Amino acid sequence: MFHRFAFALSSTLILSSAFPHQPTGATPPPLAALPTAPTTTAQRQPLSIYQPLHTIPWEGFYFTKLGMAYFATEPLKTNFIQRPELDELSAPTLAAQPLPVHRMLDPKKTGWELVNYAIAAGLDNQFDRAMNAYKRSLQIAKEIGDHELEGLALGGMGLLRAQKGFYDVETIDVLTDYWRWTREHQNPKAEAIALSNLGNAYFASDLYLKAIEFHQKRLALARKLGDRAGMGRALGNLGMVQQALGNFDKALALHQQQWDIVRQGQDIVGQKMALANLGIAAHGLEDYAKAIDYQTQRLKLAQQTQDPRTEAEALANIAGAQYFLGNYDRAIALYEQAWTIAWNKLQDADILYGLRGNEGLAYFQKGDYAKAMELYQQYFRYISSRNNRRGEGLVKNNVGVLRMQDGNLTNAEKTLRDGIQLWDNLRDRLGNQDAFKISLFDTQTVPYVNLQSLLVQKNQIGSALEVSEQGRSRAFAELLQRRSQPLKQKITDNPPNLEHIKQIAKQNNATLVQYSVLAEIHKSKAQGNDPALKPQESELLIWVIKPTGEVFLRKSQFLASPNWQQQAHSLSDLVADSRSAIGVRGRGIRVVAKQITPENDPPLQQLHRLLIQPIADLLPQKPDDLVVLLPQQSLFLVPFAALQDKDGTYLIEKHTIVTAPSIQVFDLAQQQRQRLPQRNLFAQPLIVGNPKMPTLPSVADETPEVLESLPGAETEAKSIGQLLQTQPLVGAQATESAVVQQMSNASLIHLATHGLLDDFQSSGFPGAIALAPTNSTDGFLTADELLNLKLQAELVVLSACNTGRGRITGDGVIGLSRSLFAAGVPTVLASLWAVPDAPTSTLMTAFYETLKAEPNKARALRKAMLQAKQQYPDPKDWASFVLIGNP
Numbered sequence: 001m002f003h004r005f006a007f008a009l010s011s012t013l014i015l016s017s018a019f020p021h022q023p024t025g026a027t028p029p030p031l032a033a034l035p036t037a038p039t040t041t042a043q044r045q046p047l048s049i050y051q052p053l054h055t056i057p058w059e060g061f062y063f064t065k066l067g068m069a070y071f072a073t074e075p076l077k078t079n080f081i082q083r084p085e086l087d088e089l090s091a092p093t094l095a096a097q098p099l100p101v102h103r104m105l106d107p108k109k110t111g112w113e114l115v116n117y118a119i120a121a122g123l124d125n126q127f128d129r130a131m132n133a134y135k136r137s138l139q140i141a142k143e144i145g146d147h148e149l150e151g152l153a154l155g156g157m158g159l160l161r162a163q164k165g166f167y168d169v170e171t172i173d174v175l176t177d178y179w180r181w182t183r184e185h186q187n188p189k190a191e192a193i194a195l196s197n198l199g200n201a202y203f204a205s206d207l208y209l210k211a212i213e214f215h216q217k218r219l220a221l222a223r224k225l226g227d228r229a230g231m232g233r234a235l236g237n238l239g240m241v242q243q244a245l246g247n248f249d250k251a252l253a254l255h256q257q258q259w260d261i262v263r264q265g266q267d268i269v270g271q272k273m274a275l276a277n278l279g280i281a282a283h284g285l286e287d288y289a290k291a292i293d294y295q296t297q298r299l300k301l302a303q304q305t306q307d308p309r310t311e312a313e314a315l316a317n318i319a320g321a322q323y324f325l326g327n328y329d330r331a332i333a334l335y336e337q338a339w340t341i342a343w344n345k346l347q348d349a350d351i352l353y354g355l356r357g358n359e360g361l362a363y364f365q366k367g368d369y370a371k372a373m374e375l376y377q378q379y380f381r382y383i384s385s386r387n388n389r390r391g392e393g394l395v396k397n398n399v400g401v402l403r404m405q406d407g408n409l410t411n412a413e414k415t416l417r418d419g420i421q422l423w424d425n426l427r428d429r430l431g432n433q434d435a436f437k438i439s440l441f442d443t444q445t446v447p448y449v450n451l452q453s454l455l456v457q458k459n460q461i462g463s464a465l466e467v468s469e470q471g472r473s474r475a476f477a478e479l480l481q482r483r484s485q486p487l488k489q490k491i492t493d494n495p496p497n498l499e500h501i502k503q504i505a506k507q508n509n510a511t512l513v514q515y516s517v518l519a520e521i522h523k524s525k526a527q528g529n530d531p532a533l534k535p536q537e538s539e540l541l542i543w544v545i546k547p548t549g550e551v552f553l554r555k556s557q558f559l560a561s562p563n564w565q566q567q568a569h570s571l572s573d574l575v576a577d578s579r580s581a582i583g584v585r586g587r588g589i590r591v592v593a594k595q596i597t598p599e600n601d602p603p604l605q606q607l608h609r610l611l612i613q614p615i616a617d618l619l620p621q622k623p624d625d626l627v628v629l630l631p632q633q634s635l636f637l638v639p640f641a642a643l644q645d646k647d648g649t650y651l652i653e654k655h656t657i658v659t660a661p662s663i664q665v666f667d668l669a670q671q672q673r674q675r676l677p678q679r680n681l682f683a684q685p686l687i688v689g690n691p692k693m694p695t696l697p698s699v700a701d702e703t704p705e706v707l708e709s710l711p712g713a714e715t716e717a718k719s720i721g722q723l724l725q726t727q728p729l730v731g732a733q734a735t736e737s738a739v740v741q742q743m744s745n746a747s748l749i750h751l752a753t754h755g756l757l758d759d760f761q762s763s764g765f766p767g768a769i770a771l772a773p774t775n776s777t778d779g780f781l782t783a784d785e786l787l788n789l790k791l792q793a794e795l796v797v798l799s800a801c802n803t804g805r806g807r808i809t810g811d812g813v814i815g816l817s818r819s820l821f822a823a824g825v826p827t828v829l830a831s832l833w834a835v836p837d838a839p840t841s842t843l844m845t846a847f848y849e850t851l852k853a854e855p856n857k858a859r860a861l862r863k864a865m866l867q868a869k870q871q872y873p874d875p876k877d878w879a880s881f882v883l884i885g886n887p
Contacts, residue, residue: 158177167204188225736773
């Protein structure tokens with residue numbers, strides 16, 4: 001759903017550094033007096049992105065002067081004191097000169113004094129002196145063989161660099177050296193700290209896979225040591241990574257485990273961390289009341305322990321929840337309260353500028369754009385100087401939005417494009433981890449929406465189409481490229497430009513129809529029936545690229561459509577209503593029962609008016625000419641074949657249609673077809689029907705459920721097997737292992753069985769095909785397992801319920817069909833709902849009979865649908881199937 005990414009959640013890295021040119025304890029400077037715009041929200045407002053304040057929990061440094069001495073053998077009991085002999089040794093001007101250790105009367109003592117000097121200098125924000133002192137002490141330690149001093153210097157140096165925001169190769173190298181030192185000297189407690197800080201350094205560098213790797217190592221070590229506090233910190237750190245990836249459900253579960261551990265003891269620091277994490281995860285799930293509750297508990301602990309940093313962060317994040325609840329004045333007051341605490345007691349630039357940025361968003365929603373820009377520009381200039389691509393990309397989107405609202409479209413376009421490029425680089429860092437790329441991309445689609453809207457305002461239609469294509473199915477396209485190219489060949493994830501898009505339409509003699517859903521900010525209902533800020537679909541851009549290379553853009557402004565508010569609250573609602581109108585019900589889809597009458601505009605006709613009528617004159621006149629539909633978001637669930645015009649004519653009666661998640665994926669599917677062995681489609685068919693059904697995994701104390709047998713599917717399989725002159729696998733023969741074995745060489749695969757939407761293995765890839773279980777297999781061929789197969793089938797038919805559905809993301813539908821494409825299949829025929837046995841058997845038989853004479857699968861499906869429609873007029877019986885990919 002759109003709201004999962006429109007206000008993307010991204011943890012700010014709160015790192016200690018002085019606010020420039022202001023004395024500690026000074027009164028905060030007042031905001032400049034600026035002209036105030038009317039306090040009303042614009043009717044069309046681009047999508048801004050909010051981020052909470054959140055500190056990376058570096059271990060060994062708890063933001064107190066005593067805490068910095070965690071690595072030292074003795075606590076530091078005094079503030080930084082100038083010592084001439086140590087000042088000289090650590091002077092930046094002498095840093096490159098060799099240290100005459102052999103001339104020292106007591107090098108060991110000097111080395112230890114340098115470490116304490118470095119700790120104190122670091123606390124006094126004298127970074128260069130501190131680093132030089134650490135380096136000098138490390139040199140002494142290595143020359144005299146003092147391993148304890150060596151470890152202390154390495155640990156302190158890496159921690160100081162990380163804490164100061166230097167997330168670079170040198171920092172990671174130093175932290176890695178310290179980790180190796182802990183292992184070499186068999187110091188598991190120090191190793192735990194090293195693993196945590198190294199994982200956090202990778203996280204701060206936006207290298208999420210490495211962060212997860214080291215936090216999991218830390219968790220395993222803590223469990224081995226029986227270190228419950230360490231377990232809590234590791235779980236919290238893993239949850240922070242999942243939050244950055246947009247996996248809020250997983251993050252919440254990890255943080256709940258963290259809280260369950262820390263609340264049992266006296267680990268107040270751990271409790272404050274866990275409550276912070278729980279609050280941010282709840283916010284990401286739009287449970288603002290719960291988010292406020294967690295942050296309020298954290299605030300009370302901060303005040304009890306006199307912890308100004310946590311107090312400021314908690315106030316800021318409560319303000320963020322109030323912002324989403326529409327209480328802008330309350331949010332601004334809380335931000336000012338937090339800023340005063342941070343200014344007087346912390347002087348931390350990341351917190352201070354972060355507060356100004358979020359406060360700017362509140363002024364933006366009030367309609368005070370001048371003050372919003374003044375505040376956000378402060379944050380923009382600061383974050384641009386930091387090594388934080390995630391934060392910088394987010395800030396660039398918001399500055400772009402403010403510039404759009406101010407009418408500065410040229411600068412807004414550049415800023416949005418810069419932010420998109422930064423986030424593209426973040427995904428590149430995830431390597432081959434498809435699931436992570438999908439979830440991360442779900443948090444990053446807002447700039448594409450804003451940039452499309454801007455380019456359309458500038459009447460740059462071709463550029464807007466390129467951005468629409470760039471903002472969809474990126475991970476899917478890269479996955480297909482990676483699977484099809486040699487291992488050593490570099491993958492270039494470049495979406496097609498306008499000329500390439502025209503070429504694709506010409507080469508396939510196809511009319512491409514790309515839908516792009518735009519959104520605006522509006523008030524809606526949050527949990528607990530409180531008003532909240534949410535994006536709502538406001539306009540549908542429909543691009544048509546004809547085989548001649550002509551490009552057209554039509555708009556469908558459905559919020560302005562007659563009776564829209566009476567009939568549906570969103571495009572997703574209308575799609576659900578259309579499914580309800582034809583008697584379709586399924587898990588995960590909102591269904592609102594409505595009596596369909598001419599007076600209230602039947603949903604199938606209303607969808608036709610929104611999706612097809614604006615472009616009807618641009619579609620081909622010949623029914624056999626190909627139309628490629630490229631949906632987005634909830635439109636993936638639309639039964640396009642069953643959409644009716646005002647005369648009651650179904651779309652399939654006029655056009656031959658195929659779907660794809662993006663133009664690039666459609667093109668890659670054609671390339672996959674060309675790479676397959678040149679053989680007849682029916683050379684080696686695999687037909688499966690009504691396997692001996694497996695048992696669903698039990699939930700809690702429920703009795704395990706055996707899936708219902710499908711005798712109609714068995715009849716279908718035998719009928720098709722006879723038609724194609726092959727013996728189908730049915731009943732106990734259709735085991736998971738037997739089917740998988742035959743799939744690898746099959747030219748055509750037909751699976752008539754149950755399709756499930758569940759994510760059994762919590763892999764992020766929902767969907768499974770029910771097959772007969774064995775002693776070694778559970779009988780569920782999951783989407784994740786399909787993803788790892790290498791198939792040579794030209795066509796896979798999933799004659800089962802819901803096989804065309806899955807988890808809808810910015811990358812498309814994540815489910816069975818996507819996994820089959822990744823396995824090498826160029827064309828998939830899947831269903832959008834549970835299909836009745838008799839009509840399906842009729843349709844499938846007609847499909848294969850037509851396909852034997854007509855090699856074009858899209859035309860064969862159209863003829864089969866029309867034939868089935870004659871016998872079974874209800875769309876529920878014939879309109880479920882969609883052809884995806886190569887026609």
